[in-house]
Amino acid sequence: MTTREELAAFLATEFPQTKVTVEALGNGTARVRHAIGFEELRPGGTVSGPVLMGVADVGLYVAICGAVGLTIDVATTNLNTSFLRMPPGDRDIIGECRLLKLGRTLIVGEASLFSAGDERPVAHVVGTYARLAPTRPVRSGS
Amino acid sequence: MTTREELAAFLATEFPQTKVTVEALGNGTARVRHAIGFEELRPGGTVSGPVLMGVADVGLYVAICGAVGLTIDVATTNLNTSFLRMPPGDRDIIGECRLLKLGRTLIVGEASLFSAGDERPVAHVVGTYARLAPTRPVRSGS
Amino acid sequence: MTTREELAAFLATEFPQTKVTVEALGNGTARVRHAIGFEELRPGGTVSGPVLMGVADVGLYVAICGAVGLTIDVATTNLNTSFLRMPPGDRDIIGECRLLKLGRTLIVGEASLFSAGDERPVAHVVGTYARLAPTRPVRSGS
Amino acid sequence: MTTREELAAFLATEFPQTKVTVEALGNGTARVRHAIGFEELRPGGTVSGPVLMGVADVGLYVAICGAVGLTIDVATTNLNTSFLRMPPGDRDIIGECRLLKLGRTLIVGEASLFSAGDERPVAHVVGTYARLAPTRPVRSGS
Numbered sequence: 255m256t257t258r259e260e261l262a263a264f265l266a267t268e269f270p271q272t273k274v275t276v277e278a279l280g281n282g283t284a285r286v287r288h289a290i291g292f293e294e295l296r297p298g299g300t301v302s303g304p305v306l307m308g309v310a311d312v313g314l315y316v317a318i319c320g321a322v323g324l325t326i327d328v329a330t331t332n333l334n335t336s337f338l339r340m341p342p343g344d345r346d347i348i349g350e351c352r353l354l355k356l357g358r359t360l361i362v363g364e365a366s367l368f369s370a371g372d373e374r375p376v377a378h379v380v381g382t383y384a385r386l387a388p389t390r391p392v393r394s395g396s
Numbered sequence: 397m398t399t400r401e402e403l404a405a406f407l408a409t410e411f412p413q414t415k416v417t418v419e420a421l422g423n424g425t426a427r428v429r430h431a432i433g434f435e436e437l438r439p440g441g442t443v444s445g446p447v448l449m450g451v452a453d454v455g456l457y458v459a460i461c462g463a464v465g466l467t468i469d470v471a472t473t474n475l476n477t478s479f480l481r482m483p484p485g486d487r488d489i490i491g492e493c494r495l496l497k498l499g500r501t502l503i504v505g506e507a508s509l510f511s512a513g514d515e516r517p518v519a520h521v522v523g524t525y526a527r528l529a530p531t532r533p534v535r536s537g538s
Numbered sequence: 539m540t541t542r543e544e545l546a547a548f549l550a551t552e553f554p555q556t557k558v559t560v561e562a563l564g565n566g567t568a569r570v571r572h573a574i575g576f577e578e579l580r581p582g583g584t585v586s587g588p589v590l591m592g593v594a595d596v597g598l599y600v601a602i603c604g605a606v607g608l609t610i611d612v613a614t615t616n617l618n619t620s621f622l623r624m625p626p627g628d629r630d631i632i633g634e635c636r637l638l639k640l641g642r643t644l645i646v647g648e649a650s651l652f653s654a655g656d657e658r659p660v661a662h663v664v665g666t667y668a669r670l671a672p673t674r675p676v677r678s679g680s
Numbered sequence: 681m682t683t684r685e686e687l688a689a690f691l692a693t694e695f696p697q698t699k700v701t702v703e704a705l706g707n708g709t710a711r712v713r714h715a716i717g718f719e720e721l722r723p724g725g726t727v728s729g730p731v732l733m734g735v736a737d738v739g740l741y742v743a744i745c746g747a748v749g750l751t752i753d754v755a756t757t758n759l760n761t762s763f764l765r766m767p768p769g770d771r772d773i774i775g776e777c778r779l780l781k782l783g784r785t786l787i788v789g790e791a792s793l794f795s796a797g798d799e800r801p802v803a804h805v806v807g808t809y810a811r812l813a814p815t816r817p818v819r820s821g822s
Contacts (some may be wrong), residue, residue: 257683268723297694303756304730311729332616332643332666334476334760336504336522338497354508354520355480355787359643360615360668362478363507364520366496378506380478380495380522382616384644384675410581445595446588453587472587473786474758474808476618501785502757502810503572508614524758524788524808618760620788620806622781624705638804639764639791646777648790648804662780662790664762664806 255280256323261316264324274312274349282321282353282363286313287346287370294343300378301341301369310365312377313349317363318383321356328361332382341376343382345369359385397423398465403458416454416491424495424505426459429488431514436485439441441469443483443511443518449475452507452521453490459505463498470503474524483518487511500528540607541567545600548608558596558633565649566605566637569599571630571654578627585625585660591617593651593662597633601647602667605640612645614656616666625660629653630652681707682749687742690750699736700775702733708779708789710743713772713796727767727795730763736791736805739775743789744809747782754787758808767802771795781815785811 258279265272278285288294288309295301311330317330341347348370353363360382367377401423408416420427430436430451438444453472460470483489490512495505502524509519542563549556561654562569566676572578580586595614602612625631632654644666651661684705691698704711708725714720714735722728737756744754774796779789786808793803 270721271719272730293697295493295753296697302697302734304734304760307729307759307761308728326723329766330763331707332760332762333729334522334618334758335733336524336758337756338504340755350482354478354517362480363518374784378504378522380476380520382478413577413580413586438555439610444555445591445617446592449617449619450586450588450589472621473589474618474620475587476616476760477591478616481616482613496646518680523656618806620780620808622788638762638801646764646804659780660805662788664760664804666762 256319260324264319269312272312272350272366274309276316277342279316282356284313284317284320284351286316286351295351298313299300299343301347302340303335303337303342305381306347306367306377307335307351310335310348310351310367310377312379313351313365314363314381314383315354317351318361321353327386327388328383329386330381330382334380336378338378339374339376341369345371355394361385367388398437398461401517402466403461406461410468411454413474414454416451418458421458421462424428424459424463424498426455426462428458428491428493431488434464434486434493438465440482441485443489445477445479448483448489448509448519449477449521451491452477452493452509453523455493455507456505456523459493459495460503463495469528469530470525472523473526476522478520480520481516481518483511487513503527539629540603543680544608545603547593548603553595553596556596558593560600561593563604566601566640568597568601568604570600570635570636573630574627582624583627585627585631587619590625590651591619591663592659593631593633594619594635594651594661597635597649598647598665598667601637602645603636605637611670611672612667613670614665615640615668618664620662621636622662623660624660625653645669681746686750687745690745694752695738698738700735701750702742705742705746708743708747708782710739710746711778712742712775712777715772716769723770724766727769727773729761729763732767732773732793732803733761733805735773735775736761736777736793736803737789737807739777740789740807740809743777743779744787747779752753753812753814755812756807757810760806762804764804765800765802767795771797787811
């Protein structure tokens with residue numbers, strides 16, 4: 255079973271650009287967080303759409319790692335995002351992610367995104383991922 | 397508050413073509429059921445995609461009525477369906493539906509579809525609905 | 539190269555429930571038609587959503603057969619439908635379908651749906667299909 | 681009719697964070713470009729998903745301005761992205777955008793994304809936008 259610490263180290267190595275941190279990790283579930291600053295905003299002072307979609311995408315990827323172990327051999331094939339409410343620019347974004355299907359070739363999951371401290375979702379995302387042929391071994395926690 | 401009986405009578409009047417029945421109704425939630433026969437199957441003996449999408453669409457519409465009362469003044473604007481598993485042709489389809497957002501102009505909800513007796517979803521649907529200007533009064537329970 | 543006649547015979551054998559007919563077939567493109575009668579309508583006299591989604595799904599399947607030959611070894615994994623205008627109940631539905639990607643494991647295509655005689659689309663659909671391991675040979679034109 | 685120069689000035693004022701430039705502007709159509717550098721990449725050296733989705737979102741917004749004039753009174757409500765091919769990290773991303781429906785309350789459009797110099801799309805996006813009540817006048821070209 256992959257631990258949260260192993261996953262954090264893995265993300266830091268494999269996705270150095272991401273600001274997403276992992277708050278909880280289960281068997282096919284994950285809760286992630288993204289701090290919000292000026293870079294993440296768009297006109298009107300709300301969090302930009304690409305930031306929200308990126309949080310969901312990384313969070314679902316983390317949920318996949320929670321289910322199958324650390325892997326780089328998945329690729330996002332579809333992401334369907336419904337924008338529900340304007341997220342204020344002074345609160346972190348939280349992503350609650352869970353897998354709906356873990357198949358041999360396709361994985362499907364959903365993510366509900368929230369502004370920290372508000373229980374009404376700001377966006378909902380369904381993501382589909384293709385499992386690729388393994389390319390190279392991943393050293394756990396390296 | 398709309399009751400399940402009022403909604404059943406309303407569906408029979410307004411949607412005479414539908415085979416969907418309402419099993420539970422809440423404030424923005426609904427559980428619906430669709431009996432499966434030869435007409436609903438496709439090659440391979442599984443339930444056809446249009447039937448699954450129709451169950452989700454009617455179920456989300458029912459959940460909307462549970463939240464705002466009986467209405468014909470909503471129109472589906474987007475339906476995103478992920479097909480997860482082949483539903484066997486000898487089991488009813490159950491739809492668990494809930495609203496994610498109830499706005500002034502748009503309503504968004506999600507539906508998880510199951511084959512009766514199996515807790516793994518066969519499909520997942522996100523639907524978006526536009527609220528139209530009222531066209532005519534709806535007589536409750538008529 | 540699969541001909542329109544071979545495909546029509548194939549659909550009649552494999553999809554006896556469908557009312558869709560094939561009007562044109564290319565390498566990854568197809569134009570299909572669905573006659574509209576009382577069964578296809580919903581309240582208000584417009585064509586029902588499941589019928590529209592079914593036309594797009596079959597039309598994209600036909601476009602796949604136009605590209606790879608007659609096959610039953612594909613399964614719809616995602617269908618995203620945008621409903622654009624209310625299609626009148628007295629006109630056939632036409633689907634213009636084309637593939638966006640023909641991969642080894644996934645195929646993606648889009649369909650624009652029209653009411654016959656009107657050039658404004660009534661719906662737009664993006665479909666994703668998984669290529670399955672072959673199950674049995676298909677006899678061309680049988 | 682909004683010109684490309686007016687739109688460029690408008691984007692610089694209203695969306696200072698965006699790197700998207702406008703190459704062509706029509707009545708409901710737009711071609712946009714996004715330069716790619718290290719910031720836009722993800723592991724494997726390909727352009728990240730959020731960048732692709734952002735290009736489509738801005739490009740569709742530009743196409744809307746081309747049809748209705750400069751406006752900040754639209755909000756993205758849904759974005760459905762199909763990732764088709766891995767875009768190489770050393771080529772700009774081009775977005776070809778066009779509106780499918782320009783309604784009173786909802787606007788729907790599609791964007792095909794390309795790596796510069798390659799005619800096979802790397803992603804396809806369908807976006808839905810809600811027209812909001814006007815908030816303040818936009819000074820053309822300011």
